[in-house]
Amino acid sequence: MERRYDVVIVGAGVAGSTAAYLLSKMGFSVALIDAKPNHRAGDKPCGDAIGKHHFEEVGIDPPRGEELDGIVKGIMLYSPSEEVVLTIEGEGYEINRVRFTQRLIRDSIDNGADYYDETNASAPIIEEGFVRGVVASRKGDKLVFRSNVVIDASGSARSIVRRLPQDWPIVDPIRPEDTQIAYREIRVLDEWIDKPEYIRIYVNLKIAPGGYWWNFPKSIVRTVNVGLGVQGGKGYEHPRVYLYKYILTRPEFRNSKLVESSGALVPTRRPPYTMVWNGIMVIGDAGYTVNPVHGGGKGSGMLSAKAAAIAYSKAAEADDFSAEGLWIMNKLYIDYYGAKQASLDIFRIFLQRLTDEDIEYGLRKRIMRESDLYETSVTGVIKNKRGIFDKLSRVIAGLGRPSLLSKLILAAEYMDRMKKLYEEYPETPEKLGEWIARLNSIYSSFEKALAT
Numbered sequence: 001m002e003r004r005y006d007v008v009i010v011g012a013g014v015a016g017s018t019a020a021y022l023l024s025k026m027g028f029s030v031a032l033i034d035a036k037p038n039h040r041a042g043d044k045p046c047g048d049a050i051g052k053h054h055f056e057e058v059g060i061d062p063p064r065g066e067e068l069d070g071i072v073k074g075i076m077l078y079s080p081s082e083e084v085v086l087t088i089e090g091e092g093y094e095i096n097r098v099r100f101t102q103r104l105i106r107d108s109i110d111n112g113a114d115y116y117d118e119t120n121a122s123a124p125i126i127e128e129g130f131v132r133g134v135v136a137s138r139k140g141d142k143l144v145f146r147s148n149v150v151i152d153a154s155g156s157a158r159s160i161v162r163r164l165p166q167d168w169p170i171v172d173p174i175r176p177e178d179t180q181i182a183y184r185e186i187r188v189l190d191e192w193i194d195k196p197e198y199i200r201i202y203v204n205l206k207i208a209p210g211g212y213w214w215n216f217p218k219s220i221v222r223t224v225n226v227g228l229g230v231q232g233g234k235g236y237e238h239p240r241v242y243l244y245k246y247i248l249t250r251p252e253f254r255n256s257k258l259v260e261s262s263g264a265l266v267p268t269r270r271p272p273y274t275m276v277w278n279g280i281m282v283i284g285d286a287g288y289t290v291n292p293v294h295g296g297g298k299g300s301g302m303l304s305a306k307a308a309a310i311a312y313s314k315a316a317e318a319d320d321f322s323a324e325g326l327w328i329m330n331k332l333y334i335d336y337y338g339a340k341q342a343s344l345d346i347f348r349i350f351l352q353r354l355t356d357e358d359i360e361y362g363l364r365k366r367i368m369r370e371s372d373l374y375e376t377s378v379t380g381v382i383k384n385k386r387g388i389f390d391k392l393s394r395v396i397a398g399l400g401r402p403s404l405l406s407k408l409i410l411a412a413e414y415m416d417r418m419k420k421l422y423e424e425y426p427e428t429p430e431k432l433g434e435w436i437a438r439l440n441s442i443y444s445s446f447e448k449a450l451a452t
């Protein structure tokens with residue numbers, strides 16, 4: 001039997017559920033499909049930290065009551081030796097991702113959306129160069145969903161997008177080295193932690209090669225989310241090995257009790273060349289909408305859902321669901337987050353070339369102050385280049401590590417170039433090829449400049 005909707009959303013994680021909520025609120029008919037049973041909707045390995053500002057930006061009520069596991073007042077960033085700790089103030093939450101996502105699903109159903117749990121979307125329906133729906137299975141039954149647009153929100157599985165013709169620019173596969181393999185455990189500590197409203201990030205390449213490890217206290221339910229990410233494609237061991245070898249052996253975790261454990265892949269890169277094509281949009285982890293530096297993807301995934309919902313409503317007005325009709329989604333996402341994400345990707349590439357000694361030095365000498373780090377993470381721009389230049393001249397005069405500082409300045413310049421390129425994102429799909437060539441040339445010249 002065929003079912004017909006305005007939009008079919010594959011994946012009821014935070015991104016897909018946000019899109020379902022926003023689109024159903026606009027009055028569109030929506031099918032929200034997820035392979036998981038209802039009680040596990042939203043259950044995905046995560047550090048569960050999210051900035052308060054994201055809810056305001058998306059226009060969704062922040063977590064409340066049982067959706068909230070903890071209040072966050074800031075981040076404590078530890079140097080490799082742990083002798084230097086930078087405290088960056090900023091409001092946020094440790095959310096209960098299952099309860100929060102299930103609220104979005106409930107509200108979508110109240111708005112008229114149909115929710116299909118335990119339903120696995122196996123393939124897109126492609127006709128005359130357009131995605132026209134998906135084929136799915138539910139408890140042995142074949143279901144056919146037809147729609148104007150399919151939104152792939154299937155997380156890093158990219159269940160629909162990866163089955164599209166490979167020459168569609170929305171496919172844009174990710175290289176393993178542009179991912180993190182992340183793993184975390186929820187634990188009850190024997191002795192509760194000081195300052196539970198501050199989440200902790202530890203940079204130490206021996207413990208978390210190409211990534212970092214974290215300890216995020218959940219101040220309300222009094223557990224901690226402890227985990228790490230390691231860079232993909234480099235042959236490192238699974239992060240669980242590092243967790244048990246270096247982290248859980250620390251005194252603060254002695255006699256701690258395991259509540260839950262799991263891991264997943266995190267895309268840590270720029271957004272895809274395009275997030276839309278004929279009859280298809282991609283959001284959340286499936287659309288790589290993750291901060292490349294810290295790996296947070298919930299807030300930006302919700303922002304991509306907002307961009308998709310607005311773009312769909314405009315395409316519906318014009319009755320044009322082609323790449324061109326949906327194109328505005330790229331512009332919206334770039335404006336909300338994508339330009340910053342791409343420039344932070346340059347910063348990520350720079351950071352992943354550093355040694356523990358470089359990082360220790362940088363944090364100890366306050367090459368970037370707490371306020372600069374915060375500003376960079378919010379805007380994707382290193383503003384205080386003057387301060388870094390001043391430090392560089394002093395360092396060249398006697399202190400050492402000039403190459404670190406000159407590479408930081410190089411990264412800052414390329415971040416600006418990247419941001420500018422995204423601000424010049426093409427108005428229509430025809431110019432995309434030319435823009436991709438400029439994008440690739442920024443990456444390759446940055447890589448070359450870093451290597452010299």
Ligand SMILES: Cc1cc2nc3c(=O)[nH]c(=O)nc-3n(C[C@H](O)[C@H](O)[C@H](O)COP(=O)(O)OP(=O)(O)OC[C@H]3O[C@@H](n4cnc5c(N)ncnc54)[C@H](O)[C@@H]3O)c2cc1C
Nearest residue numbers: 011013014015035046047048049121155159284285297298
């Ligand atoms: C260990 C770890 C720690 C993290 N820490 C943080 C953090 O502290 N803060 C933060 O903001 N982000 C964090 N992230 C990233 C964040 O979890 C993700 O960016 C975010 O959850 C992605 O949401 P999503 O909706 O795009 O995808 P998902 O939550 O992965 O949802 C995808 C959904 O699609 C469904 N699906 C997949 N294929 C199919 C199919 N074929 N048919 C039907 N359904 C399908 C899945 O069942 C799933 O429910 C972390 C990630 C990891 C792995």
